[in-house]
Amino acid sequence: MKSFLIGVFLLTPLMGISQQMDSVASPLISIDKEKFLKHVNIGFDMRTEFQAYKFRGGDQYYNGLQFENGFTALTISGQLHERVDFNFRNRFNSDTEVQSLDLLSNNIQFAYLKVKATEKIDVYIGKMFAFYGGYEFEFNPLYILEFNDIYSNALAFVTGAGLTYQAYKNHQFRFQVLNSRTLLYEDLYGDIASQNIQEPIWPVSLVANWRGHFFDGKFETNYSASYGNEVKNQGTYFFTLGHKYKNKDLTLMYDFQYSYEEIDTKGIVNSILVDNEIAENVLYVENWLRGEYRFSQKFQGLLTLMTNSAYDNLNTSRDHIRTSFGAIPTIYYNPFKKIDLRFFLAYIGRYYEYSSYAKDNFDVADYNRNELRIGVIAPLNLL
Numbered sequence: 001m002k003s004f005l006i007g008v009f010l011l012t013p014l015m016g017i018s019q020q021m022d023s024v025a026s027p028l029i030s031i032d033k034e035k036f037l038k039h040v041n042i043g044f045d046m047r048t049e050f051q052a053y054k055f056r057g058g059d060q061y062y063n064g065l066q067f068e069n070g071f072t073a074l075t076i077s078g079q080l081h082e083r084v085d086f087n088f089r090n091r092f093n094s095d096t097e098v099q100s101l102d103l104l105s106n107n108i109q110f111a112y113l114k115v116k117a118t119e120k121i122d123v124y125i126g127k128m129f130a131f132y133g134g135y136e137f138e139f140n141p142l143y144i145l146e147f148n149d150i151y152s153n154a155l156a157f158v159t160g161a162g163l164t165y166q167a168y169k170n171h172q173f174r175f176q177v178l179n180s181r182t183l184l185y186e187d188l189y190g191d192i193a194s195q196n197i198q199e200p201i202w203p204v205s206l207v208a209n210w211r212g213h214f215f216d217g218k219f220e221t222n223y224s225a226s227y228g229n230e231v232k233n234q235g236t237y238f239f240t241l242g243h244k245y246k247n248k249d250l251t252l253m254y255d256f257q258y259s260y261e262e263i264d265t266k267g268i269v270n271s272i273l274v275d276n277e278i279a280e281n282v283l284y285v286e287n288w289l290r291g292e293y294r295f296s297q298k299f300q301g302l303l304t305l306m307t308n309s310a311y312d313n314l315n316t317s318r319d320h321i322r323t324s325f326g327a328i329p330t331i332y333y334n335p336f337k338k339i340d341l342r343f344f345l346a347y348i349g350r351y352y353e354y355s356s357y358a359k360d361n362f363d364v365a366d367y368n369r370n371e372l373r374i375g376v377i378a379p380l381n382l383l
Helices: 002-022 033-037 149-153 185-189 356-362
Strands: 040-056 062-081 084-091 108-116 121-129 157-168 171-179 204-214 219-231 234-246 250-263 280-294 299-312 319-333 342-354 367-381
Touching: 062 108, 149 280, 149 299, 157 204, 185 219, 319 356, 342 356
Parallel strands: none
Antiparallel strands: 040 062, 040 367, 062 084, 084 108, 108 121, 121 157, 157 171, 171 204, 204 219, 219 234, 234 250, 250 280, 280 299, 299 319, 319 342, 342 367
């Protein structure tokens, strides 16, 4: 027995060496943790608010008070190699059902790699945000209390590949090839009986984007054009013109958006139709304006104004369906110098007016929603 124990004792280090030699790759997190963590960022973003709201119009007559976690997310990003970065974001208060096409749940918004191919070209692969133009979509949803109608209903985070090309110092071009949906055809359109609704060979979106900087960076443009087809031979043509002016204390942003959809992918017009029908040849035209002014180191004022006009049967009668309006004045208060923690007070007013055509044919009525929110926004950098 004594000889056996001595043998085991002598062989154990050799077994450990054998396991190390058999390893096909060194671990990502090595003993040298300090060196690894230097290139990793971990953030916890949260927006918690108290809401007082009321709905009026149509069949919506309701008052309410509640606390809500408007946005809660964990972000991990960093550098794996001098030319390879990664980005991952999990939004906890989002749908966790795994999507049948891309096989990720909706709460995972980012899961992509960025590879620096050359000094001017970066390549992206994985689940990412679409390179749509404008500045509304550029914001982290943490800072947007309410998006305008297109982005409230658009598929923003999808799987695919893209690249950015820094053609000149002040001009960047971006391109993407993406899935146009996250669900398989039968899960999204399986209950709709129409000869026009058929499965395409590839449900794909193509996005092109141009970002320009002028006048020493005081004025910027963010334009995009995209085409996507969720079903066969019928697609969405989406154009965005974004503009931004910035000086020391004032920032102004204006987006114009035009989305012609041979099949209604936003669902706004479709929502007033009967079940198992889908709107075709729909047009959405939007305007979005946001102004930001810093009164002092601790106080900042914001004002967002938005409109959306929706049309049906664009190729024939061009029927106006609905116009929505929105106004969101907001005050930020940041009491700390060394941490970005903002208390805010905001009013959200949304107004929805249906045309006489829509009222006569679809039994709809105008309505409005008014909210008062008091809360905190905390983009916390943990590492």
